[in-house]
Amino acid sequence: MADILMEKCSAAKSAFPVLATSKGEQRNKAINLMADALVRDAALILEANAKDLENAKAAGIRTSLIDRLVLTEARINGIAASLRKVAALPDPLGGGEVWDRPNGMRIKKVRVPIGLIAIIYEARPNVTADAAALCVKSGNACVLRGGKEAVLSSVAIVNSVRGALKEAGLPEDCVQVVEDTTRESSNRLMTLNGVVDLLIPRGGRSLIRAVVDNATVPVIETGAGNCHVYVEKHADMDMALELVYNSKTSRPSVCNATETLLVDSAVAADFLPKIKARMPEVELRGCEKTLKILPDITPATEEDFYTEYNDYIMAVKVVEDIEEAIAHINAHNTKHSELIVTDSVAAADRFTAAVDAAAVYVNVSTRFTDGEEFGFGAEIGISTQKFHARGPMGPEALTTCKYLINGNGQIR
Amino acid sequence: MADILMEKCSAAKSAFPVLATSKGEQRNKAINLMADALVRDAALILEANAKDLENAKAAGIRTSLIDRLVLTEARINGIAASLRKVAALPDPLGGGEVWDRPNGMRIKKVRVPIGLIAIIYEARPNVTADAAALCVKSGNACVLRGGKEAVLSSVAIVNSVRGALKEAGLPEDCVQVVEDTTRESSNRLMTLNGVVDLLIPRGGRSLIRAVVDNATVPVIETGAGNCHVYVEKHADMDMALELVYNSKTSRPSVCNATETLLVDSAVAADFLPKIKARMPEVELRGCEKTLKILPDITPATEEDFYTEYNDYIMAVKVVEDIEEAIAHINAHNTKHSELIVTDSVAAADRFTAAVDAAAVYVNVSTRFTDGEEFGFGAEIGISTQKFHARGPMGPEALTTCKYLINGNGQIR
Numbered sequence: 001m002a003d004i005l006m007e008k009c010s011a012a013k014s015a016f017p018v019l020a021t022s023k024g025e026q027r028n029k030a031i032n033l034m035a036d037a038l039v040r041d042a043a044l045i046l047e048a049n050a051k052d053l054e055n056a057k058a059a060g061i062r063t064s065l066i067d068r069l070v071l072t073e074a075r076i077n078g079i080a081a082s083l084r085k086v087a088a089l090p091d092p093l094g095g096g097e098v099w100d101r102p103n104g105m106r107i108k109k110v111r112v113p114i115g116l117i118a119i120i121y122e123a124r125p126n127v128t129a130d131a132a133a134l135c136v137k138s139g140n141a142c143v144l145r146g147g148k149e150a151v152l153s154s155v156a157i158v159n160s161v162r163g164a165l166k167e168a169g170l171p172e173d174c175v176q177v178v179e180d181t182t183r184e185s186s187n188r189l190m191t192l193n194g195v196v197d198l199l200i201p202r203g204g205r206s207l208i209r210a211v212v213d214n215a216t217v218p219v220i221e222t223g224a225g226n227c228h229v230y231v232e233k234h235a236d237m238d239m240a241l242e243l244v245y246n247s248k249t250s251r252p253s254v255c256n257a258t259e260t261l262l263v264d265s266a267v268a269a270d271f272l273p274k275i276k277a278r279m280p281e282v283e284l285r286g287c288e289k290t291l292k293i294l295p296d297i298t299p300a301t302e303e304d305f306y307t308e309y310n311d312y313i314m315a316v317k318v319v320e321d322i323e324e325a326i327a328h329i330n331a332h333n334t335k336h337s338e339l340i341v342t343d344s345v346a347a348a349d350r351f352t353a354a355v356d357a358a359a360v361y362v363n364v365s366t367r368f369t370d371g372e373e374f375g376f377g378a379e380i381g382i383s384t385q386k387f388h389a390r391g392p393m394g395p396e397a398l399t400t401c402k403y404l405i406n407g408n409g410q411i412r
Numbered sequence: 413m414a415d416i417l418m419e420k421c422s423a424a425k426s427a428f429p430v431l432a433t434s435k436g437e438q439r440n441k442a443i444n445l446m447a448d449a450l451v452r453d454a455a456l457i458l459e460a461n462a463k464d465l466e467n468a469k470a471a472g473i474r475t476s477l478i479d480r481l482v483l484t485e486a487r488i489n490g491i492a493a494s495l496r497k498v499a500a501l502p503d504p505l506g507g508g509e510v511w512d513r514p515n516g517m518r519i520k521k522v523r524v525p526i527g528l529i530a531i532i533y534e535a536r537p538n539v540t541a542d543a544a545a546l547c548v549k550s551g552n553a554c555v556l557r558g559g560k561e562a563v564l565s566s567v568a569i570v571n572s573v574r575g576a577l578k579e580a581g582l583p584e585d586c587v588q589v590v591e592d593t594t595r596e597s598s599n600r601l602m603t604l605n606g607v608v609d610l611l612i613p614r615g616g617r618s619l620i621r622a623v624v625d626n627a628t629v630p631v632i633e634t635g636a637g638n639c640h641v642y643v644e645k646h647a648d649m650d651m652a653l654e655l656v657y658n659s660k661t662s663r664p665s666v667c668n669a670t671e672t673l674l675v676d677s678a679v680a681a682d683f684l685p686k687i688k689a690r691m692p693e694v695e696l697r698g699c700e701k702t703l704k705i706l707p708d709i710t711p712a713t714e715e716d717f718y719t720e721y722n723d724y725i726m727a728v729k730v731v732e733d734i735e736e737a738i739a740h741i742n743a744h745n746t747k748h749s750e751l752i753v754t755d756s757v758a759a760a761d762r763f764t765a766a767v768d769a770a771a772v773y774v775n776v777s778t779r780f781t782d783g784e785e786f787g788f789g790a791e792i793g794i795s796t797q798k799f800h801a802r803g804p805m806g807p808e809a810l811t812t813c814k815y816l817i818n819g820n821g822q823i824r
Contacts, residue, residue: 017766021765021766099787101785101786101787105776105780107786107787114798115798197798198799218797218798218799236821239820239821242821242823243821243823246823246824250823250824348818352816353433354429354433357814358814358815359814359815359816359817360814360815360816360817361817361818361819362816362817362818362819363818363819363820363821363822364517364817364818364819364821364822365822365823365824367823367824368517368817368822368824369815373513373824374513374519374815375511375513375519385630386526386527386609386630386812387610387630387799387800387812388799388800390812390813390814391813391814391815400798400799400802401802401803402769402770402771402772402802402803403770403771403772403781403786403803404764404771404772404774405771405772405773405774405776405780406760406773406774406775406776407773407774407775407776408651408775409648409651409654409655409775409776410775410776410777410780411654411655411657411658411662411777411779412658412662412777412779412780412785
């Protein structure tokens with residue numbers, strides 16, 4: 001049997017040098033043509049999507065996943081609009097500092113693409129288009145391996161995308177879609193050293209864990225979010241109520257939603273009954289001290305404080321002071337997003353300096369950790385590691401640097 | 413038996429938060445005090461070094477390694493001077509861009525340290541001091557595991573270093589030296605996930621390979637250098653002679669020395685006899701076309717073109733054009749340093765765009781790939797990977813970022 005996965009990776013790898021050395025205008029043109037193509041090919045894409053939906057329903061997919069899978073003309077227009085935004089972003093390649101050395105050589109530090117990027121993600125057709133556009137923007141070839149329920153939609157989208165690349169004079173092989181959605185294809189992508197230069201898993205905890213355990217290629221871990229809100233004793237209580245409410249309930253299924261509430265013991269007796277009344281839809285699970293104030297709620301286990309519920313559940317812990325809050329967070333969090341609600345500058349400074357996370361908030365909902373909200377225009381994911389990229393990753397996270405040195409015969 | 417390695421790592425990890433949140437002045441003060449301490453404690457350090465030398469000679473160490481191992485008062489003064497340079501460098505922590513979002517929240521991107529850095533290196537006492545200083549500079553705790561021949565010297569140096577940290581009011585446990593220099597201690601450091609945040613191997617190919625094969629913690633690969641000089645047909649032949657000579661022979665044992673010479677076929681008949689005459693101390697190993705011009709030299713095998721000789725040996729290949737040169741380099745190099753000698757702007761542009769390496773030179777010796785030569789003040793190594801850091805790594809390569817977001821109750 002032909003090794004289709006390897007053939008696709010090799011084709012992408014061979015096409016990469018042309019994309020890598022192309023001009024920003026040409027890459028932007030290709031992305032705008034992708035947007036045009038998706039709109040033009042909408043009927044074909046919707047037809048493929050209808051088949052995906054039919055298959056998924058026949059296989060008994062959960063209703064919550066159907067919403068992510070389903071495409072409409074309006075959604076395709078939305079995807080095209082987001083691609084046009086990517087095209088309008090500054091070129092992440094080239095540019096850079098230039099400096100001269102005493103021996104007369106001139107050093108220029110430029111940004112260059114990484115190579116072949118593999119992205120493993122859920123059954124979300126919009127990610128297929130977004131990821132392809134961000135990779136083309138940053139000069140990288142990509143191999144896209146989405147969830148099986150969306151495979152026909154992804155193939156249809158990639159057909160349009162590849163046509164647009166060709167129309168723009170760029171090699172269509174730069175964007176590849178993996179039609180084999182078995183676990184084997186995923187595991188192979190994790191271990192194709194020398195072929196796959198970077199793997200980005202986007203999805204649930206089980207995927208991230210499989211990647212961390214098995215991958216031998218470089219990986220950027222994304223999206224694990226055990227986030228906390230700490231209501232410090234100098235907090236404005238009304239603001240704290242709204243920030244906790246928004247951080248927990250505005251979209252509980254996402255990684256920047258809050259999972260644990262920490263409340264300073266000095267204000268716990270006042271604040272805890274109020275927050276319980278403010279969010280009746282949320283199940284609270286409290287530590288012993290919390291239970292003394294809210295005796296009717298479920299007791300929290302140590303396991304609760306490590307859990308990313310992604311649901312209308314929140315763990316609650318009363319802490320003696322900011323140091324206990326910081327220590328609890330650093331021991332339990334996933335280094336994603338953490339919030340202190342306080343009017344004390346000293347408390348805010350201590351918290352932001354000592355809490356170890358990609359994003360540390362003072363009096364702002366944790367829900368803002370997002371490439372668009374940060375002003376990056378688009379994101380390929382939210383890195384929870386410290387290596388290479390941290391926090392929301394825009395196109396620049398998909399680049400590395402290169403030093404170019406010019407001279408006239410300098411020797412050492 | 414007590415697990416001394418884990419105890420040291422845990423002590424460093426516990427001390428890290430204090431160092432991480434310390435002010436730059438205090439870290440610089442500590443580094444200057446380290447320099448003072450090394451000079452003050454020179455007699456003790458030299459005594460330890462003499463014992464190391466005695467043991468090494470008894471064990472039959474190679475003469476070439478003795479030069480790296482031996483300390484003198486002058487060398488200790490040199491180490492102290494390089495530490496004072498590190499102290500004088502700008503603070504790699506904090507700072508960063510600040511921007512406001514339409515909802516009124518302010519985002520600040522700051523640089524923060526990574527955590528506990530393990531460094532595995534050869535029997536070079538100066539690396540012990542340099543690495544400790546660069547880690548303290550960047551707010552990182554470190555565990556230093558040098559080669560066994562220098563262990564007493566390293567322990568003596570770290571004693572002085574830790575005393576200086578204490579004197580500066582910083583936790584001395586931030587710097588740890590591993591006295592167990594068995595392979596086991598090295599292998600354990602590679603797999604202490606959750607404890608060691610970053611591993612930097614410095615040393616020969618066998619160490620780098622062991623780390624790449626075995627490490628499960630994040631790694632920055634350093635120092636593998638299969639570097640090329642390409643003499644393009646528009647090269648100034650005199651300049652080319654001197655650049656090849658310098659790149660190959662000024663210090664053949666180091667990673668930025670050149671290993672392979674590529675010569676354009678249009679100038680090969682003229683250039684090859686000249687370069688052979690220019691460097692009689694170098695053994696040339698040629699491809700078939702080279703042998704037609706220089707029939708007396710050794711034939712090169714394909715293996716030769718993958719070999720980092722670190723010696724007075726150079727592989728030579730005649731190429732038809734720049735595209736063959738680029739293809740050969742990208743297929744054989746270690747992504748370290750590559751040079752084109754040419755007077756053609758078009759050739760220089762094509763070469764620098766298409767060659768995949770940390771440093772790409774036009775008419776400058778490959779020997780300049782070095783933190784000091786690049787103006788970074790100091791280096792912890794030269795990264796040959798694309799991830800996180802590439803090329804010479806100054807203190808900033810030992811940092812990551814963190815987003816601090818301030819507001820007044822913004823919700824999403």
